[in-house]
Amino acid sequence: MAVAKPQPQVIYEGTRVPQPVPTILQVDPALREEGDILEVNFGPNHPSTHGVLRLVVELNGEQVVGLRAVVGYLHTGFEKNMEAKTWWKAITYPERIDYVSFQNNELVFVLAIEKLLGIEPPPKAQWMRMLLCELNRIHSHLVWLGTAALELGAISMFWYCFRERDAILDLFELVTGARMHTRYFQTGGLAEDIPAGFYDECRSFADSMQARVDEYEDLLSGQAIWLERTKGIGLLSAADAVALGQSGPVLRASGVDWDLRRAQPYLAYDEVDFDVPVYPNGDVFDRYKVHMDEMRESTRIVQQALDGMPEGPWIVDDRKIVLPPRHELHTSMESLIHHFKLVTEGYRVPEGEVYVAVESPRGELGCYVVSDGGPKPWRVRFRAPSLVALEATATCMSDALVADLIAIVGSLDTVMGEVDR
């Protein structure tokens, strides 16, 4: 590859990434003159359940020859809003970014704060965080499976998946008090200790989950219509996936064995045993298989986390960051002062910048935090895997039909809250 000015856009021979704009599939000019191109708008509100994604599609008969994705219909101004809140209050915001795997977002922001502060939460907090994030991964994949199957016509999957999903949300409610957007991770550990009865409920859920995943596979994997609608559709080669910055199930379904839980273990992932599913073909069916296998692996991690859950404190013991226990406020003057300062002003995070990445159900979720040494963040930026996955729609869409469009966009598992932030 010669280094020349201006930079050539061809990344390697045989790439299917469109030129000149990598994210827009443009109609061949010859086809535009002779063919009958119809421009259709899959507007922000459409029957498929992806949220507010707008696709401007150009069709030649049934075939998709032009594609442009328009996003921004859910822009909420998270990053600017978090700059106006103290660190403690700002933790409430990231959950709403990727609203299906909410605890992963919280986790990445809290890990970034802890990295800047230089503190390490106690083992019980690490294991519990890992357990909740894996439950959240199962939750996210269930929602994905239910809605993706619903769009392709396999409507009953929706009800089965949401049955398990409600069981997981019951577990979240048992631990944290809320079904979604739990706000349970705190700088230094967890907000509260784990309530009694949680472990037994979680264990009975995990024991039944493996059988359920097998049930879902039985319903779909051998089904002729499902196979015809997903096999060989939406191909993305490994090199294209890497060039487009993909991660998570999309990358693993294209044959690249890459998982942040194994490559840069965080929390307690290096102490549990799990496999990373990788499939070679890079089509919609492989992405579906990756999701199913990940549900099984997550259930295994949950079971191991229950077995290996350590005892001990659930939050770090540093009174400059963590509220002192309430009974101390009556006897210790310093505790009272610290409590007051933490509640009114909040803790201060030393000056610096960090980038922390975790493996969310959609891929690499990253958080770039710049601190100026004060009680409020200076800049918070979230790297959303769904934005990057949407960039790959134009590449996956070469020789697709209209019906495949839905299958492909569904298989990329995008959550629009993440894309627009």
Add this chain to the structure above:
Amino acid sequence: MTYESVPGFLEEREAHGETTVVVERETLAEAARHLRDEAGFNVLADLAATDYLGWERPRAAGYWGDPRGRDINSPGSWGLQTQPEPKPARFSVSYHLLRVTSGAREAPRLRLQVWAEDGDPIPTVVGTWPTADWHEREAFDLMGINFEGHPNLTRIILDDDWDGHPLRKDYPLGGEPVRFSGEE
């Protein structure tokens, strides 16, 4: 690993286990190509633009400690007023790079950073990492950073006719004042 051979190299910093390499803005495209081909950073994980307007203003006193306690030899922890170090320019654009190798058990990362004033053009890296397309559009949309050579530099997150760049520090947060029902 040392990064001094990167074209336009200015500075290398290590903090919190992360390496940051600052390069000259004009030769960013060559630096990007070098890092992708020679150093093997084949994935651009993130592109983050930051506005440092108002960074040098003096801030209120405070101290911070860690689980070992306060370091009495570090002036920042005495409650003295600290003046933050001034930054080289108003905007910094940080490219978070990652080397993805199938089956690897390590994730080498690097932060490539350039600094620019308001209006300075920054060469695009879309030719090296196609995924930069939307990231650069978003940085343009929300921060107003001009990426030179980008094939489609238009607004992506906000309305096409929006005025201003919201994530800048001189753009107000907006919203409405909260009205309480008991108020007159």
Add this chain to the structure above:
Amino acid sequence: MAAVGPRKRRLADYGLNSERTLMRDKGPSVFERELGADELEDKLMLSTVEKAVHWAQGYSIWPDTFGLACCAIEMMSIVSARYDVSRFGAEVFRSSPRQADLLIVSGRVAHKMAAPIRQIYDQMLEPKWVIAMGACASSGGMFNNYAVLQGVDKILPVDIHVPGCPPRPEALLEGIVRLQEKIKAGVPPAYEIRGVAQ
């Protein structure tokens, strides 16, 4: 009139004439003979057309698939088997606004999305109702900033606001039930009685 217990209301009390009052010499009709002539009023339900129409509208209200953000996930869970909303009459979520009665605005409304929402609301046929689900749709929620519309009632007339972030499925079902009570009570839909918020 001496009465033991409450006097039975007869058709004449409702201002209705039956064959018995109009044609005094005619005996009971086949219908009355089948039911038993004296208990006719016990076996018939009398109502007005308006009330009957409201009953039909309220108990077959079909929402539009309009999910924006996190509240949409909870809205999907009311369709699921545990919090089954079809027992309240919302049997199907219609994708086309032309076929839907109820717009559940579930999630934060960005300024870019405000125009499509208004367009969809305008495409719905009357009578139509709007539920603002969640804190963000009711008032902007925790996002008091440049990007989020501070309440969808700035562009649409809203019938019911359901608080929560996100509201539990039971809370949304309560919102739908209250809407049904409103409809049955004869309260007109919001576009007839109120405009948009200031």
